[in-house]
């Protein structure tokens with residue numbers, strides 16, 4: 001039987017390995033279940049995604065500040081937050097194939113012995129759903145006793161609640177205000193999968209926005225729209241995105257309303273980010289649990305209250321994967337096909353490719369000079385003098401570099417270079433001294449390509 005053609009997901013995974021975005025972790029030892037390492041371009045992509053998030057959520061606003069809290073906190077934190085008791089996925093075991101499935105994902109799961117069927121539809125023997133705690137446990141100090149148990153944080157949010165007073169007082173803030181954090185979280189997921197969509201170790205970008213209770217609705221509306229729009233502004237095709245309001249039965253114990261920004265992945269619609277009304281649940285729970293009153297006192301109105309919280313919480317790895325999948329395109333050109341990642345320039349891991357047309361006549365020296373200038377101006381660059389110029393363009397298309405500058409004969413005689421645009425493949429002649437300004441201008445005016 002002929003092998004089926006690779007799916008979009010297969011193509012993205014293979015490109016990620018081939019070009020150095022994402023590798024299997026511990027690969028030379030056979031890997032370790034669904035854990036990945038980011039290579040040179042992957043690190044750069046992830047850094048760009050985090051910078052774009054931070055810029056929009058923190059730098060551009062006067063009412064939100066940052067935090068970097070510890071991964072290991074006092075274990076009481078996770079008892080009080082409800083994670084020790086309740087942070088569990090309902091799981092079903094199959095006694096025949098010995099696989100585990102999430103009870104709430106059974107519809108999308110496949111029987112490993114007969115992939116055309118769902119678990120339960122073949123010769124399966126399924127158990128009743130059982131609860132499984134998702135937190136990774138460790139021990140503090142040299143002795144592994146139950147009294148020394150600590151947990152790796154399963155979300156960054158709790159570190160923010162713990163520092164509510166510290167941050168509010170030191171930064172002299174009053175509600176409405178937000179605290180943002182990007183950092184690693186850990187969950188002992190039972191059914192990880194779909195590449196970096198669900199892993200056991202991942203990065204989260206979370207923000208807790210503290211508001212007077214009466215302003216809860218207004219800010220919930222604001223953050224749902226704002227977070228959706230961020231993805232659109234960075235080039236994700238709007239028709240592949242939707243905002244889905246949770247049914248009452250889906251809501252977490254702390255939430256009165258939640259909406260997910262979902263993306264249509266090759267494996268179906270999936271959560272990219274959640275925007276949740278967490279009410280005053282966490283601050284009240286930690287006030288009670290710690291004996292420290294986590295409230296706001298308004299000196300003007302003499303009012304004392306526990307703020308409500310709106311939380312946009314996204315996964316950085318999922319964001320990166322989404323940008324990769326959404327950017328991936330194969331195009332038929334006159335003479336050949338090309339693979340191109342149509343990243344928004346703000347997200348692209350390399351911004352500028354710098355090429356001498358040939359490896360002689362002083363062109364490499366001029367190209368190196370330009371590369372140095374671009375790097376000093378803050379652009380990520382890739383210098384390439386190998387292979388024909390067409391091949392070099394294709395290689396940069398495949399990793400999504402939006403601009404390539406070629407130093408040619410005219411550079412030496414007229415002082416101009418050729419700048420080639422990844423999307424239109426159009427080439428502009430630009431003065432050598434104006435390359436930085438030209439590229440800055442292009443990025444500023446970048447329009448997300450119309451979709452079709």
Ligand code: ATP
Nearest residue numbers: 189197198199202204271272273274313314315318
């Ligand atoms: P899911 O339903 O997919 O398990 P969740 O609702 O438990 O996700 P949250 O607790 O709301 O997720 O976490 C916020 C964000 O963190 C998610 O929207 C997702 O982008 C990311 N995230 C959560 N779990 C993982 C994971 N195991 N791997 C990668 N990213 C994750």
